[in-house]
Amino acid sequence: MKVRPGTLIPWEQRVKEYEKILGDKEIVKKEWESLEVLANRFIWFCLTDL
């Protein structure tokens, strides 16, 4: 299972891609993950709801 349920590009992967985060990492993480939920919902919405 490469991409676990509820995610598309997990934060653990994304966080390695930043050269640095000068401010609060948790804010960056929170916003990344909130859009992960919606985008993931779209993929599965197409499968289960359309």
Add this chain to the structure above:
Amino acid sequence: MSNEMEKLYNERLERYTTANKNGKPDRVPLRIFAAEFVAKHAGYTAQEVTHDYKKAFIATRKCAKDFNWDSTNINMIYIWTGLIDNIGIRWYKIPGIDLDPNIGFQYKEPKEEDSAYMKADEYDLFIDSPTEFLANVWLPRTSKFMVPVGEPNTYRNNIAWLKGGIGMMQYLADSREAISLLKSERGVVQSVAGILKAPFDILSDKLRGFRMISADLHRRPDKVLAATEAVTPYLIQNALASADPNKLLPVGLWLHRGTMFSDKVYEKFFWPTLKEAIIQLWKNGIQTLWYGEGDWSRWYKYTAELPEGSIIYHVDKEDIFEAYKHLGNKFCISGGIPNDILAFGTPDDVRDYCKKVINGVAKDGGYIMDASAIIQSDAKIDNIKAMTEATLEYGVY
């Protein structure tokens, strides 16, 4: 919301949720699932309510008020073909485009391997990472506009993804608003929140198609089984993500293909992962509305394995009195009013049948009035009225 409407809503919510839990409310709730019938009653074409979901919302609210329903689904037509057309989804015939504007949408079953949305040699790719497979292979293949990973990108691909994502967000936001209006203007309770699908149905409906999955059960059974197991955690997550945060409303489970295969296929390929999904939802405090399309009576012994109260068992083609005998001690029963009576019978026929069902199934509570299958445009308006009248007359405890 006015005090009067709030009081009405709370009464209905209590009635509905008590019955869902197999309890005895003040009377049998009317939880009616109506699709193209709402268009007929409101004076819309099938094209209008299917392609313009706001008209479906208006028509549903009108029906809920006119027929005094306690609960309904804000859009039981269920798909928005405007979004289907913008993404370029291939598997529907759309009223007003492919079909006469007065005919409901139709699903096009893949006929051959060439038209299957997942190929026979792609099981491992799907099993390895279902979400990636859906995004990279399956969705581009189902769309007229999207292109798979590895092929040259196109403007139409980018726009289809953009419109798809924005369209879903628009639809979900407008649905929430319409559900809120259903509550504040009509005092009517939304029936379900969120969706679960049986893992085997996902493979059969949207990935391989009926013919191809039938062959796969013989040619590559291990792959089929592994695929149902691989997709299950994703379907559970998707159901939980779309479920009622207050845990009052059940998740909808529309079951399709389980009745079309042998006992052995059901036991090995259909039931174990479906059972697991329902139990996981129940452990999270979420009930499942088991809406088995067709006759699911062959599987009572399995369905009875589910935890008490974990499902509401909806009856379509089977004998509702048998369903009650086998499952009524554990689960609320709903439906069972034959659609052919609603379409071809008289109001007296409908009243008599509703009375018979209430007397036979609802005497201790735990029954919800509804048609056997989702009500289409063939139902007579006077017969839908009769269903309400009979429930109000005979369904009071």
